[in-house]
Amino acid sequence: MQLSKRQEDIVNIAKENGPITGEEIASTLNLARATLRPDLSFLTMAGVLEARPKVGYYYTGKGISNVIGEVLKQKKVNEIQGLPVAVNEETSVYDAIVTLFLEDVGTLFVVDNQNILKGVVSRKDFLKITLGDNDLNKLPIGIIMTRSPNVITVKDSDSALLAAKKIQEFQIDCLPVLGKDNDKIDDELVGRISKTHLIKIIAEIDI
Numbered sequence: 198m199q200l201s202k203r204q205e206d207i208v209n210i211a212k213e214n215g216p217i218t219g220e221e222i223a224s225t226l227n228l229a230r231a232t233l234r235p236d237l238s239f240l241t242m243a244g245v246l247e248a249r250p251k252v253g254y255y256y257t258g259k260g261i262s263n264v265i266g267e268v269l270k271q272k273k274v275n276e277i278q279g280l281p282v283a284v285n286e287e288t289s290v291y292d293a294i295v296t297l298f299l300e301d302v303g304t305l306f307v308v309d310n311q312n313i314l315k316g317v318v319s320r321k322d323f324l325k326i327t328l329g330d331n332d333l334n335k336l337p338i339g340i341i342m343t344r345s346p347n348v349i350t351v352k353d354s355d356s357a358l359l360a361a362k363k364i365q366e367f368q369i370d371c372l373p374v375l376g377k378d379n380d381k382i383d384d385e386l387v388g389r390i391s392k393t394h395l396i397k398i399i400a401e402i403d404i
């Protein structure tokens with residue numbers, strides 16, 4: 198990832214003259230302070246500059262290389278999660294496949310009637326079961342799901358970076374998000390975070 202020409206100029210000014218205020222950087226570049234605001238906040242978020250109140254900006258000595266990591270670290274799962282699509286353990290595999298298509302997701306979550314997570318079922322689990330000679334209308338989804346406690350989850354207060362690391366480490370597409378909804382129980386299913394949610398944050402990084 199590369200800095201824009203203006204961001205490079207700002208970094209060079211901070212390197213040579215830091216700590217330096219935003220106004221001073223702006224006047225060196227003959228620009229209005231407001232024009233620089235997005236660049237200064239990006240460089241601060243990326244960890245290239247640090248802002249000390251009443252002192253100004255200074256160069257941290259860190260490059261830009263881990264900007265994606267910094268952005269993912271600052272975002273919380275509950276800022277980017279989607280709605281979970283869940284069925285119960287008795288749902289037939291046939292009905293679950295229909296739900297998968299209707300809801301346009303790749304992974305279904307399985308919950309009990311208190312909305313506590315019991316398992317997950319992915320596309321490959323469905324494909325595997327359709328290879329055998331099974332009556333999909335009679336087979337409950339509980340038979341084919343990956344069952345808790347083997348399900349990898351995140352909390353809604355975790356960072357997006359932790360979600361990305363778990364998805365990568367366990368080679369899965371999607372994580373159930375657990376949290377306390379209305380002061381209920383800890384294991385309640387409150388969201389879903391997929392590779393697509395994480396890609397969206399990266400695509401929105403504005404440099």
Ligand code: ADP
Binds near residue numbers: 320
């Ligand atoms: P796909 O089937 O589309 O390749 P995944 O790679 O996510 O989807 O799933 C692969 C396997 O991992 C499946 O058996 C699935 O049940 C299991 N799995 C999916 N998500 C999780 C999770 N969050 N925790 C544990 N196992 C999971």
